[in-house]
Amino acid sequence: MINREHLALVASTLAFLAGLILVVLGAVTGNNARLADTGSVLTFASLPPVILAKVRRHQRITRDTAEALRREGYRLGLEHASRGLLTPPPVTDGGGPGTSTGDVATVHRLYAVPSCGNNLTPRHKAQ
Template structure:
């Protein structure tokens, strides 16, 4: 079955090649400048459509590819669930009787170091006191 994307590729490519043929014919005969201009206009006008059709065709996935992607995602999800990667880390309040190895560690990621934060806070405080 012929799809719209295939028809778009064929139509835009034919228009592009037709424009090139008009330019080539006008150049080889030498005495048809309007024909060369029309061919150049058709060629340049159809070029964006050729590019768009080719990009859409390259990005098109069929049912088999979609099914393969779905199965791989399902397999990775099962693997991550089996390894415990989908469960959030346990949250403990470090209360009495909590074993040391059961306490979740949270590592803070700073855009700037804690020392730089303290220096900035001290500079802001000094500026406010100077007023």
Template sequence: MITREQIAVAVSTVAFLGGLALVVAGAVTGEHPRLADIGAGVTLGSLPFVILARVRKQQHITRETAESLRREGYRLGLEHAGRGLLNPPPITDDGEGAPTGHVATVHHLYATRSNLAATDERRKRAR
């Protein structure tokens, strides 16, 4: 069965090659200078479609490739589950003020003025 992508590749390639043929015919004969101009316009106009068709064809995934990728993802998921990588970390009671698992973790920005002053004090104490 012929797909739309195959038709697009064929039509854009034929238009591109036809434009090149017009450029060559106009340049070789010399009798019809506008023929080369028309060919150049057709060639440049069809070039984006040729590129688009080639890129889409290159990125097309076959059914077999998609199935093998799905199986590999399933295998990796089973391997991670077997190694215990999918289990959540154990809940420990770190005391009052410790972050719980139900709130977002807040990372300190060390470039703020208050943190820069504290960092400078820590550096002085470390010397």
């Protein structure tokens, strides 16, 4: 299926190649500097559209790639659910170990990060 992006890529690439051909012809003949100048202007003018069209083409995700990514995400979600990684641990509210309340949010402690409010070690607290 040919769309506007393909046509833009083909047109800009053809303009770039035509400019290069004009530069080479102007350089080979030696007596037609205007031909080489026209070719260099055409080459440099068509360079940004060529780059833009190629970048857009490479960054576009095809329908098959998007479907494969969606399936992989779904598979990973099912795998995490089967391992129990998606269920939060029970929250203890002083009513004993393992008792959970529905209105309390689960806060997971990050042991690699020091707590914000208390940066003192127990040795410094005693002083």
